[in-house]
Amino acid sequence: MPDVIEQQDLYVSSFRALERKFAARDPRWLSRIRQEAIRSFAELGFPTVRDEEWRFTNVAPLTNVMFQAAPDETDSWKGEGLERALAGDSPDIRLVFVNGHYSERFSVIRNRAVGFEAGSLAALLRQKDGALEAHLARYANFRIHPFVALNTAFWQDGAYLRFPKGLVLEKPVQVVYVSTADETPLISSPRTLIVAEREAQATVVESYLGLGPGVCFSNAVTEIVVGENAVLDHYKFQGENERSFHMATSQIYQDRNANYSSGSISLGGALVRNEVNAVLDAAGAECALHGLYLVRGRQHVDNQTTLEHAKPHGSSRELYHGILDDRATGVFNGRVIVRPGAQKTDALQKNRNLLLSPDAAIDTKPQLEIYNNDVRCTHGATIGQLDPEALFYLRSRGIGSEDARNMLVYAFAGDILERVRPAGVRAWIEAAFHARLAQGLSPKEVL
């Protein structure tokens, strides 16, 4: 088993092997960024539990696996299991990536309005879209974050969405990252860039699906720019299998009166970390972060959020619900920063957890850094069990113990699920959630 330093060197040397290929394809500004990113990774190395931000998440299980980057086999891929895993409604835009490569065959692009860009980032780079250079890798900070650095150095492809000024899209846009790993553990570095220009309004559903039985590692970075008065609803569905790894950072930049909301649904892999960082960098921005995680067995899921209020009159609402069974573990770290100039900030944060087993555990903490007196910030975290009285009440009406339990778990999740706005997306997420529950978290027979 290679140690961490060796692993780190392996990543750096595999970059060296690839850099020529990248350079042949990338514009110069991008090559420079990749070089900087790999240097930064070489300096930072993988995090350890001695790093404050990684105290409760040990990445050793991930660094112990020898991953390979999958070759581009999208042409021969038959799409096994894809239809079933997708949201039901027929989208106008669906971008599908298989093991990090764009699949034209399974993607859908139709009824695209003038000025609306949607497609493969790698392909659109060749069209010299000025917005790309202006935004790509400008928000997610590869200088301080090793996994962001790795993604920035290695990414092959991902989705690019630019909603032009004033465009109002009714139908959710789907971005689908599929892993088909079988015997060989596969790594992919999906890179997503979403730019909602002034007054645009759109919904994006970003999903990570495991359609193969093997181990995959999705190391994802999503950058989102929400322009003045724009409204962006963003759902992220993490659904790789329970042997897999998922490290993801969503970095959001909000302009004046921009309205961003996210729903992060995590059904867990072996080791999952979702970071959502929003910077409210102009007056009147609104941000809502919702999350739901459901883990069992020995899964570990870590949700890290940072809400940075940099300018006045911003408001943020954050609500994360977690359900943990068996020996599963979780982390919630909700950081709220209110900069000196951000008076009249209104921030609310809540994290509620339901432990279904005495061996499950969650570390939850709010982290408030408030440098302004004229603000309203409330936060709260709870950890609880299923209410035995409620369970008994349901059972006394003839409902079986497992159904009763699922009903209560589902009700707990309902606070988050009901906030998923598009009905089709909600039904799809609810079905996935139900399916996971029905597989039996770990049914305990109680008399």
Next chain:
Amino acid sequence: MLTIKNLHASAAGREILRGIDLEIKAGEVHAIMGPNGSGKSTLAQVLAGRDLYTVTAGKVLYDGNDLLAMKPEERARAGIFLAFQYPVEIPGVSNLYFLRSAVNSIRKARGLEELDAFDFLQVSDGKMKLLGMDPSFRERPVNAGFSGGEKKRNEIFQMAMLEPRLAILDETDSGLDIDALKTVADGVNAMRSPDRAILVVTHYQRLLNYIVPDFVHVLANGRIVKSGRKELALELEEKGYVGLETTVAY
């Protein structure tokens, strides 16, 4: 239908029921009265299968079967219904979804076809009307934010939907104004039939004017200290439980 023999039960290491004997036959209505803390709710909860209480001695036969060996849901499916003294609030689960699941799991156990959403609405419409409940109650989460009286009505509504053979009503009258009390009593009386039995737990003889019992028992300190016909309730109303409690020997 129900035979309770020398039932002892305790909670948190403390004995609450200290030897209960009771026989209830199909078609009968029994009332249990008694002072606060005498163990009335404990008895009701033990019969419904609440695992908070440990039965330390005695047995309970329901239709000749060992009731205590059955899970709460099995008891419900076999026709036992408990209207809770303190109905539990379950935010996030709609009354409709909850009750349809309950009705259908019981129907399934009885070999009946499950009710689809349409049939369920039809059947429940009629029963809600009878109980003077607004249909909007169905859409609301189970008991969440209901007033005391609304919760009690909701219990009786559930009973009407589940059509039990043995209904145990724990203080269903407390907190009801006289009109609500009459409506609830009408709902209960509508259920009376030769193959059903009802066990009413109450503090007040008032309810027994509307649900007239065949037998009245006085529970004090975990034992039935006196049993009689419906006149006993009147007597208790006049004289209170004094005397009765003190006759219990330690």
